[in-house]
Every structure is written in structure tokens, then in C-alpha cells.
Amino acid sequence: MIYRTDYHIHSTYSDGRSGPEEYIAPAIEAGLSEIGFSEHLNLFSDQDGSVMAPEDMPVYLKNIETIRKSTTLIKVKTGLEVDFFKGKEKETGEYLENLDLDYVIGSVHYMGEKTVDNGPEFYEGKSIDRLFESYIDTVCAAVASGLFDIIGHCDLIRIYGFKPSGDPEPHYRRLARTMKQHNVAFEVNTNGRNRPLADFYPDRKYLGIFHEENIPVCVNSDAHMPSRVGQYFDEAYELLRYVGFTEMAVFDKRVRRMVPF
Ligand SMILES: [Zn+2]
Numbered sequence: 001m002i003y004r005t006d007y008h009i010h011s012t013y014s015d016g017r018s019g020p021e022e023y024i025a026p027a028i029e030a031g032l033s034e035i036g037f038s039e040h041l042n043l044f045s046d047q048d049g050s051v052m053a054p055e056d057m058p059v060y061l062k063n064i065e066t067i068r069k070s071t072t073l074i075k076v077k078t079g080l081e082v083d084f085f086k087g088k089e090k091e092t093g094e095y096l097e098n099l100d101l102d103y104v105i106g107s108v109h110y111m112g113e114k115t116v117d118n119g120p121e122f123y124e125g126k127s128i129d130r131l132f133e134s135y136i137d138t139v140c141a142a143v144a145s146g147l148f149d150i151i152g153h154c155d156l157i158r159i160y161g162f163k164p165s166g167d168p169e170p171h172y173r174r175l176a177r178t179m180k181q182h183n184v185a186f187e188v189n190t191n192g193r194n195r196p197l198a199d200f201y202p203d204r205k206y207l208g209i210f211h212e213e214n215i216p217v218c219v220n221s222d223a224h225m226p227s228r229v230g231q232y233f234d235e236a237y238e239l240l241r242y243v244g245f246t247e248m249a250v251f252d253k254r255v256r257r258m259v260p261f
């Protein structure tokens, strides 16, 4: 069996539609070797009620541990998808270091007070060139913070299909080099296919850059419902193989190892 993992799953602890136990059978069905939960955690701002309440953390961790112990056909891992805010690195780190996690996904959803993925209105009247550059700057700061094992949907700013006027290649190169320098993995996030973008993150045109810079990769569904676990994974792995990737990152207790796929 080919080794596959899906580390980016949202259950009812944040904004997913089903409890974590309901994702296990579909994950086995999808041929996955590991499934990992990654509830939204935002310590500083919650505009739309989609994040896990910090007081739910102990029961979340315990619930996933119970599922892990009672599941034999697939490995169950505990993670979080944590919102990154520049200037809040210290507080974020202090919170995370006390948690028993297999990995932490760091994501940039916020630019200033607003989220970039809650409607195209955010983009109205703004320079896409400047937004794109500024978004990648923030993702680079997330990478350099040392807080995260994996960066989530690293070019989420593409979600509504707005494109910078120039060639964004230097931005992807800068991002990949920062990942290299700080030893952070990225994900191919297949959920972009379900959004207005209708394609994966990051832009497949620039995946070769991540391979050239030798950045560890995961394939993740970002599923918010059980039917989307492992969605489009055949295509995502085929794409990675085409680009030249031969192995992927697997995490245990925040230690990474590489596994061939
Ligand atoms: Zn996200």
C-alpha cells in the first residue's frame, strides 16, 4: 500500500460539520495510513466563530487520544491549524509549547483585522500586486517564527482567482528559500479545488521551485466534512511525482521524518 497521510482536518471542535470519530472510516476507505486533526486555533481574534474555544483544548486533546487508542486500521494524529499574527509570536509559542501535539500547521488567514478567505469583498479597491506581496511577506514571517511544522495553503490569497499583474515567481522563490532556511514543510492543499479558485494551493506552476529548494511536502485535504477526507489525492500525488517529489513529511510529536510515496 502507498503511504498517504491527511493532516488537515476540521471537526466540530472548530468549523467542521462532523465529530472527529466520523472521519475515521472515510479515511480508511480513502486508503490513508494516517489521519490528523487540525482544529482552528486563534488566540487573538475570532471574527466569525469558526475557531476552537481555547477552553475546549483539553477535551479536544483527550477525545483525539481516545480515538487514537481505539483505532487500529489507521494512525490518528493530533494537530492544530494556528492563525499567525505578526508581533504575537511569543504568546503563541508559550501557548503551544505546553500542548502534546504531533504537528502544528501555521496559516495566514488574516491581513490586518480582516480574513482573506471570507468573501471577495476583501479584495475590492485593493491592489492585487501589493496584497500578493504582502501576503507572502506575512507567510514568510510565519515560517521564520519557528512556531510551525507545516505552512497551510501558502498562497491562500489566490482563493478568489485574483492574479498579480507581474510574474509571481520571485515571491514563490523567496517563500521556498525561507522555508528551507527555517526547516519548515509546506502542504499541497486540495481544498482550493472546492473554492472559487478551483485549483490546489500552492499554484502548480511554481511547485517546481519548492522541489528545487528541497522543501518537505504533505498532501492535505483541509476537509470540513468526512466525504472530503483524502479528496483529489490521486491527482495531487501524481502532480508531485511529475514535479519530481518522491517523499513526503510525516510527523510524530513534532518530529519530522520523510517517507517515500
Ligand atoms: Zn486555513
Ligand SMILES: [Zn+2]
Binding pocket: 008, 010, 081, 222
Ligand atoms: Zn484548514
